[in-house]
Amino acid sequence: MNRFTAFIIKEFRHILRDRRTLLILFGMPMAQVLLFGFVLTNEIKNAAIAIVDPSKDAQSTALIQKLASSGYFRIEKNLEAASQLDPAFKEGKIKLAVVFPPDFARQLDHDGSAPIQLLGDASDPNTATTLINYAANIIQDFSAQRKAEAVLPYQIEVQTHMLYNPELKAVYSFVPGVMTLILMLISAMMTSITIAKEKEMGTMEVLLASPLKPIQIILGKTAPYLVLSFINAIIVVLIGVFIFGMPIRGSILLLGLESALYMFVALSLGILISTRAATQQAALFMSALGLLMPTMLLSGFIFPRESMPYVLQVLGNIIPATWFNQIIKGVMIKGAGIEVLWFQTCVLGVMALVFVVLSMRNFKDRL
Amino acid sequence: MEAHVIFTDKLTKTFGSFTAVDQISFSVAAGEIFGFLGANGAGKTTALRMLSGLLKPTSGIAMVAGVDVMRHPEQVKRRIGYMSQKFSLYEDLTIRENIRFYGGIYGLSVQTIREKTKKLVDKLELGAHVDELVLRLPLGWRQKLALSVAMLHEPRIVFLDEPTSGVDPLTRRQFWDLIYEAAADGVTLMVTTHYMEEAEYCNRVSMMVDGKIEALDTPGQLKKTYNATSMDEVFRKLARG
Amino acid sequence: MQAIVVEQITKSYGAKGAVKALDGISLSVAKGELFGIIGPDGAGKTSLLRILATLILPDAGEAYLQNLHVVRDYKRLRSLLGYMPGRFSLYQDLSVQENLSFFAAVFGTRIEDNYDLIKDIYVQLEPFKNRRAGALSGGMKQKLALCCALIHKPEVLLLDEPGTGVDPVSRKEFWDMLQRLKSWGITILVSTPNMDEAELCDRVALLHNGRILAMDTPAGIRGSYERPLFAVRSDEMYRLIQDLRQWPGAYSCYAFGEYAHLALQQSLQGFDTQADSVMAELQQYLESRHHTGIEVLRAEPGVEDCFIASTKDR
Numbered sequence: 001m002n003r004f005t006a007f008i009i010k011e012f013r014h015i016l017r018d019r020r021t022l023l024i025l026f027g028m029p030m031a032q033v034l035l036f037g038f039v040l041t042n043e044i045k046n047a048a049i050a051i052v053d054p055s056k057d058a059q060s061t062a063l064i065q066k067l068a069s070s071g072y073f074r075i076e077k078n079l080e081a082a083s084q085l086d087p088a089f090k091e092g093k094i095k096l097a098v099v100f101p102p103d104f105a106r107q108l109d110h111d112g113s114a115p116i117q118l119l120g121d122a123s124d125p126n127t128a129t130t131l132i133n134y135a136a137n138i139i140q141d142f143s144a145q146r147k148a149e150a151v152l153p154y155q156i157e158v159q160t161h162m163l164y165n166p167e168l169k170a171v172y173s174f175v176p177g178v179m180t181l182i183l184m185l186i187s188a189m190m191t192s193i194t195i196a197k198e199k200e201m202g203t204m205e206v207l208l209a210s211p212l213k214p215i216q217i218i219l220g221k222t223a224p225y226l227v228l229s230f231i232n233a234i235i236v237v238l239i240g241v242f243i244f245g246m247p248i249r250g251s252i253l254l255l256g257l258e259s260a261l262y263m264f265v266a267l268s269l270g271i272l273i274s275t276r277a278a279t280q281q282a283a284l285f286m287s288a289l290g291l292l293m294p295t296m297l298l299s300g301f302i303f304p305r306e307s308m309p310y311v312l313q314v315l316g317n318i319i320p321a322t323w324f325n326q327i328i329k330g331v332m333i334k335g336a337g338i339e340v341l342w343f344q345t346c347v348l349g350v351m352a353l354v355f356v357v358l359s360m361r362n363f364k365d366r367l
Numbered sequence: 368m369e370a371h372v373i374f375t376d377k378l379t380k381t382f383g384s385f386t387a388v389d390q391i392s393f394s395v396a397a398g399e400i401f402g403f404l405g406a407n408g409a410g411k412t413t414a415l416r417m418l419s420g421l422l423k424p425t426s427g428i429a430m431v432a433g434v435d436v437m438r439h440p441e442q443v444k445r446r447i448g449y450m451s452q453k454f455s456l457y458e459d460l461t462i463r464e465n466i467r468f469y470g471g472i473y474g475l476s477v478q479t480i481r482e483k484t485k486k487l488v489d490k491l492e493l494g495a496h497v498d499e500l501v502l503r504l505p506l507g508w509r510q511k512l513a514l515s516v517a518m519l520h521e522p523r524i525v526f527l528d529e530p531t532s533g534v535d536p537l538t539r540r541q542f543w544d545l546i547y548e549a550a551a552d553g554v555t556l557m558v559t560t561h562y563m564e565e566a567e568y569c570n571r572v573s574m575m576v577d578g579k580i581e582a583l584d585t586p587g588q589l590k591k592t593y594n595a596t597s598m599d600e601v602f603r604k605l606a607r608g
Numbered sequence: 609m610q611a612i613v614v615e616q617i618t619k620s621y622g623a624k625g626a627v628k629a630l631d632g633i634s635l636s637v638a639k640g641e642l643f644g645i646i647g648p649d650g651a652g653k654t655s656l657l658r659i660l661a662t663l664i665l666p667d668a669g670e671a672y673l674q675n676l677h678v679v680r681d682y683k684r685l686r687s688l689l690g691y692m693p694g695r696f697s698l699y700q701d702l703s704v705q706e707n708l709s710f711f712a713a714v715f716g717t718r719i720e721d722n723y724d725l726i727k728d729i730y731v732q733l734e735p736f737k738n739r740r741a742g743a744l745s746g747g748m749k750q751k752l753a754l755c756c757a758l759i760h761k762p763e764v765l766l767l768d769e770p771g772t773g774v775d776p777v778s779r780k781e782f783w784d785m786l787q788r789l790k791s792w793g794i795t796i797l798v799s800t801p802n803m804d805e806a807e808l809c810d811r812v813a814l815l816h817n818g819r820i821l822a823m824d825t826p827a828g829i830r831g832s833y834e835r836p837l838f839a840v841r842s843d844e845m846y847r848l849i850q851d852l853r854q855w856p857g858a859y860s861c862y863a864f865g866e867y868a869h870l871a872l873q874q875s876l877q878g879f880d881t882q883a884d885s886v887m888a889e890l891q892q893y894l895e896s897r898h899h900t901g902i903e904v905l906r907a908e909p910g911v912e913d914c915f916i917a918s919t920k921d922r
């Protein structure tokens with residue numbers, strides 16, 4: 001039997017016989033897509049809000065009615081003055097406050113415009129952003145209705161006191177993010193752990209003392225995970241398409257090739273980690289801290305990159321997931337082709353090259 | 368002979384379908400050095416852990432220092448000293464810090480700990496190293512120190528799990544000097560070992576095979592019974608069944 | 609031809625080489641010899657074997673196996689050496705058969721090719737060939753590991769503490785196997801912490817704190833013991849040892865099984881003529897200390913006595 005085939009057969013036996021690994025390999029991606037898909041994209045319903053309406057006129061009442069009947073908001077408190085807001089927010093009961101001026105209807109009728117203040121509890125920025133967006137939309141809508149009914153062209157100005165206000169993402173924006181995360185997780189983490197396991201169990205000692213070349217060990221260890229990662233990618237896409245109604249507007253072939261490139265980067269990162277980690281625990285720790293956290297936090301998967309401090313944005317640029325996230329969104333949602341995504345692809349290609357060279361050079365053929 | 372300080376009756380421990388210790392019954396007198404012999408996986412360590420209150424027996428009775436191990440493991444722990452081959456001292460603490468820590472665990476006063484530290488260090492001739500990390504000590508010294516620390520609170524019973532494994536022959540004998548000395552003071556010592564010659568140093572020896580005590584007697588009597596010239600031969604005859 | 613040559617090998621670990629594992633070790637092993645490295649934990653056995661197995665680099669010194677340099681020619685060397693690390697280093701989740709065929713493939717060979725060599729050992733494993741390696745007894749694991757190390761018919765076999773974690777019966781069988789392997793012309797270097805296993809080797813080196821205390825045939829080592837030695841026993845071992853240490857002529861006294869070995873201060877030279885009178889004197893001394901069941905014999909020193917003597921002298 002060929003050395004390499006023997007190695008791969010052995011590797012598949014390890015994977016298939018270890019239920020925990022199998023569960024991590026296939027259970028976790030599915031659970032994560034579903035979890036992230038539902039948790040992160042679920043619309044906010046019945047959020048508790050406070051109203052400060054000193055004018056109490058027909059227009060303000062109508063708008064409050066509209067807010068309350070939207071289904072997004074539940075009016076928790078009707079306050080007399082804006083000064084009562086601070087304690088209410090501190091109590092944590094309300095997430096948003098809508099503050100009307102004392103003479104709302106008069107201002108609207110006379111000046112054609114009136115200010116409304118929206119205050120969000122930014123200690124939870126994502127919720128606040130979403131709520132403010134909802135409220136702003138409803139007010140916008142209300143204003144448009146009035147405009148159509150009334151002879152005079154009047155307008156309501158919406159002033160938000162939140163700097164943190166990116167575009168509201170659609171449900172399926174998270175599927176690409178999860179895919180980016182999972183491919184990194186499976187490819188890098190599992191590879192680094194499986195190599196570290198050989199070190200921990202002492203079997204690496206025997207392999208190194210044999211005529212096996214380092215490249216054979218590396219390829220033998222990574223090839224099975226490349227295959228499994230690819231299967232995982234397909235599963236994630238299928239869940240995205242059939243459960244979350246995610247479109248694939250671009251070329252499926254391109255999607256496959258780009259995913260393969262990204263997995264290659266992740267695998268070589270995994271090997272790089274394994275050259276430093278002596279135990280499975282260390283490998284897990286290093287990949288969780290060094291790969292998982294940055295991928296989740298900095299790649300634009302959960303938090304929009306546009307709103308990050310400059311330093312973090314630059315830092316995000318060296319994370320493969322950042323680029324793959326753009327590629328996969330481009331292909332799936334925007335239907336972009338390689339002519340648009342060539343730059344991101346090149347960046348990933350260079351990363352692949354650098355990491356492969358680095359990991360090969362670091363992979364010692366001694367203890 | 369004095370009253371029995373350790374007494375077991377059909378003591379058993381099972382892990383799932385695997386019976387690690389299978390109905391062992393024996394008793395040990397005060398001041399006795401009692402050897403637990405057997406191959407790896409014969410159940411020595413499991414038996415020792417049950418007696419020291421670290422592991423709850425599945426069935427059977429075990430009385431240690433007059434306390435029922437099954438019902439009051441915490442009281443047992445307070446009355447015994449325990450030292451194992453794998454864990455004995457914190458490598459990243461100094462000798463002094465280790466002694467202080469273990470003294471603290473057993474509720475000794477600062478004054479007492481200070482006195483004991485001095486006595487212990489003098490006895491083991493470790494004076495120059497008392498503020499060095501345990502990590503830096505040779506294995507043999509570490510084991511001797513570990514035994515002394517395990518006896519800091521002056522327990523009447525001490526359990527030793529393979530205390531001399533891998534230690535050089537000279538240090539091993541110095542270690543046994545410590546064991547003899549403790550026994551001469553009336554301390555009961557229960558020792559597991561896989562060095563068959565060390566079995567000779569025990570007052571009585573029990574041979575464990577697959578969780579059962581296959582033989583229990585003085586070394587001399589065992590050799591007579593099995594018509595062997597050494598304990599090694601006794602063991603081989605027993606293991607072959 | 610010398611199959612293994614080690615010249616002044618030094619190896620340190622830790623910051624600034626704080627821990628010296630090997631301190632100028634030199635030895636040579638002839639082709640087909642069964643050579644034992646005997647020493648306690650921390651003596652440097654594993655470091656030495658790993659250097660020879662091309663797994664770690666020495667800080668200084670040279671080492672050759674079959675005339676191949678362990679650092680420069682390590683790639684060629686790896687296909688002709690068999691190495692069994694100190695811990696059980698096979699895949700626990702693979703069966704006996706799967707482990708064996710995997711290692712055969714790694715060395716570019718098949719089980720059938722060198723079956724003659726491992727046949728004796730493998731027949732004992734055959735009934736369990738579908739059992740996972742992790743579920744084997746210590747002795748069986750060791751036999752499987754030996755099979756895996758032998759599968760490519762190595763010219764040099766390096767075994768790091770093969771007896772650790774194995775019951776005495778299996779350990780004896782294991783040594784018998786090594787004796788048989790010698791007949792194939794395989795050079796074997798084996799390390800062990802058990803002094804009594806020295807007798808099973810052709811030659812041994814006693815290793816302590818990274819240095820070689822003595823290197824010779826077991827008989828040669830025993831013959832180098834310089835002091836008269838007595839085996840003494842009485843009904844109270846601990847008191848006996850203490851009393852013997854206080855005896856004016858005593859150099860050292862340690863327990864050895866059921867006897868205490870008493871070494872005298874004087875030299876062995878010309879001692880034979882005084883032996884009987886010394887023994888009578890001893891007997892008298894012990895009786896004066898109220899010992900009962902006294903027995904005093906002239907003892908042949910063992911390798912362990914020699915090891916203790918040379919560590920004590922340092």
